[in-house]
């Protein structure tokens with residue numbers, strides 16, 4: 575199978591690229607490197623270009639003739655999306671329209687899209703399944719839902735086959751320890767906790783300790799990035815077999831509080847991790863936990879690394895050996 579991976583030099587994309595190569599696929603990475611790292615996909619064909627550049631995209635699609643596109647390229651910071659909505663709508667929606675239009679023009683009909691649990695907003699019921707009402711609480715989640723709606727219309731009008739994968743909190747790193755998360759700025763809990771353990775940050779802020787959860791802090795569902803990668807392989811195979819368009823949640827189905835993540839990190843790293851209580855952040859739901867039964871039933875997805883222990887141990891291995899990210 576020939577696969578073009580937009581945003582493939584980013585955190586999740588690079589782990590999926592590795593899994594695709596290991597499963598024998600021919601992979602081309604297409605990334606403008608605004609956040610991605612060439613080192614994360616060394617040994618792979620990397621085209622440094624923007625998905626909004628229809629000329630570059632057309633020529634790559636003509637040259638490589640992929641059977642399928644995996645589309646990770648996006649801006650991903652929730653808080654930033656609220657202060658720079660124009661950039662988020664432009665990059666995540668406007669440029670995805672260019673990608674979809676170009677692939678259809680070039681006769682490519684299969685796409686796997688990186689969606690997010692952010693499409694649900696504050697869910698009425700936990701765990702949340704794919705049938706739950708979508709009501710994003712931020713611009714980032716809105717951009718993901720808009721792309722899902724666009725793909726649904728393109729399916730009917732142009733015969734697009736799409737699978738939208740709604741990831742919960744992607745975390746962990748490759749067990750080899752040579753690829754992992756290197757975002758600037760870093761905004762996600764586990765890397766921030768581990769950077770604090772390394773002394774690169776003075777303390778970790780807990781945003782809200784008065785939620786109606788067992789210890790008052792928010793509950794999230796962390797899914798290992800290698801389990802996301804295996805789900806992409808299964809999804810690609812299903813799309814190629816012609817099983818049509820689907821939406822799947824990808825989460826571990828386990829919820830952990832912020833304090834549980836910090837305590838587990840203290841134990842695994844053997845370090846003291848100073849914490850500081852801070853006010854709640856607007857739009858943060860108290861709890862977000864996936865029901866991922868649909869992809870398990872339909873595609874046989876079996877997460878192997880998504881227990882908190884494996885997530886934090888693999889992330890710790892990465893951060894300890896690469897405290898400055900790919901620069902180290």
Ligand SMILES: NC(=O)c1ccc[n+]([C@@H]2O[C@H](COP(=O)([O-])OP(=O)(O)OC[C@H]3O[C@@H](n4cnc5c(N)ncnc54)[C@H](O)[C@@H]3O)[C@@H](O)[C@H]2O)c1
Nearest residue numbers: 581584585586606607608609610624625647648688690744
């Ligand atoms: N990290 C998570 O927990 C999480 C959760 C839900 C959904 N997602 C989605 O998964 C995808 C990958 O996330 P990630 O954490 O790997 O982020 P990332 O920032 O590491 O990866 C995104 C990649 O896309 C590239 N990119 C961005 N805009 C581009 C453009 N216009 N043209 C070409 N390349 C472009 C960046 O350089 C980067 O390499 C994103 O779509 C994100 O919204 C991530």
